[in-house]
Amino acid sequence: MGSYVARRVLQGIFTLFLVFFLLHVLTTLAIQVNGNPALAFFGEKVPTQSQLLEVKKRYNLDDPCFEQLGNPCLRPFVERLNAYLHGDFGTNLRGDQAVTEMVATAAPNTLRLFTVVTITWLIVGMLLGSLAARFRGRLPDHSIRSLSILIDAFPVFVMLLVYKYIVAVPVERWMDDRFGDEAFPTLMFKPSFDPDHPWATVVVPGFLLGVTGSAAFIRLVRASQLENYHADYVRTARAKGLGDARVTVFHIIRNSSIPVVTAIGFVFADALAGAVITEGLMNIYGMGGLLWRAVRESEVSVVAGMVSLLAVVVLVVNVLVDLAYAALDPRIRYD
């Protein structure tokens, strides 16, 4: 097990290295095609040669390779990796705030959002998936299946748009009339984030984001539980005379939860992208919201730093999921 963990972690680090290289090549290519972003610093003004050089130095853009199309710029890449190692993911264009600093102030709200998202995944996915498996081929199964198709048909973006512009305003008004404007239900349906009530205003967006991911969970839970319904040990348990509820909870659901863990890995990456849309549309001050704003304002250095940082997060989650899978399922071989 120890060597498996070490190997998986090393493999993850190597992948991360390649991801950083890919991102570096893309941004370098953009600089070579677009012209040096140091010029953007001056806006309308025409800088002198020495001013330009100073700004280029400040943003580490002074290497001549940035002028040569097709040059992979290995030296700046090494410098950038070194900066990443020291926790430096760049600054915004004005240079007064580090990306890591911005992320640190924004992360709590994203964590709140993901808490709600995870709870939604577990409750909606496990509950509906188990129900569908239990009533296979009957009405509950068919309706849950239609529901998951419907969920797939509403991408996060559309779901939030419909919620924010069509549902939230009248519902909030109605709640306001009934409960007053400081009550929890009223805050819950506020169409945009309120930093004074970070939990209340994050519940509905988080739930919607969670619902969009839960279709995958529903299908997976259903499939893996169906497999277990006919397993030998379930028949044994029934033959021993165990009650239906006990067999379902302790034999079927427990054993079919293992493959569901792996789903977290790939649904998580989608949810992270979804978080960008959710936080952007609902004005939540979180990591995704930062990225959304940076894209709108063309803060390229912030976008690049954030995407690198989020890639680290995705990779860490993937490695953790793999390790959890190995730890949970003794049949997984470690070689």
Place this chain on the structure above:
Amino acid sequence: MTDPTTAANIAAESHGGPVARSLWAEAFRTLSRRPSVIIAAVVVAFFVVVAAFPTLFTRTDPQRCDIRQSKIRPQWFDGPHPFGTDLHGCDLLAQLVHGARPSLLLAAIVVGSSVLIGLVLGSLAGYYLGVIDAVVSRAVEVFLVIPLLLAALLVLSIFRNVDFGDGQLAVLAPPAIVLTMFAWMGYTRYVRASVLETKNLDYVVAARVLGASDLRIIFRHILPNAIAPVTALIPTAVAGIIAAEATLAFLGIGVRPPAISWGIMISNSTDWFTGGYPHLLLFPLACLIATILALVVLGDALRDALDPKLR
């Protein structure tokens, strides 16, 4: 044994009757019996026709806008603007009709080229293993770490100022390239897995013993069997790309004005929904949802029909 019906059956079978009808014909038969599938197929076909021949549905030029006629409510059959006009006085129906093409064309290009890349890389990796497989698998892993939408946000915003020209295809090029770059991995994985599964089956070994070349084995014997699971992914993938396009357009970095797309229309009209002009948002949103829903229904049914394990 010499019963004529049995003999007829055997004859039919040896002439490839039920064998040729195998997976695809069987899938088609199950699909055509489901009303939801037929409705979905009709909806998809309708929007494809709209995208291909927009002039069948409207004669108005979507780019000719008269600001004096801005924000007319839907007139249905009583006026020149059946669905009303938008903020700048452009005819909404014309915009909707002409907005279908970029979304659908982009999705077709992206999914088509991703599938092609997936087929080539997946079959090479699965067939030859070794170094090629190591490189391809590593590349898949690397590209999977960056979620599609994040990658699109990054790349499209760093290349925002690059001018590709104004033609129909040039407008689509940046999002098409970026989305393809980060959408090929799934197909590669699927193809690789099914090539691995298929390549040691008896009939493939037999073909190799007979002296068939690698290319012939891959294209004639392995890929036809590996292609079913990939086909089942396509409608859902097209739906995903249409949704992604709408999202990117909403952010102003996908298909960009003056080109028209549903995403741009949605983005322009959100503020007017509560301002008393809900139709500006509802029409493009309804088109988007109808297309995506139809594709997802098709994809779900296809997955069922083509995956024998689920039967």
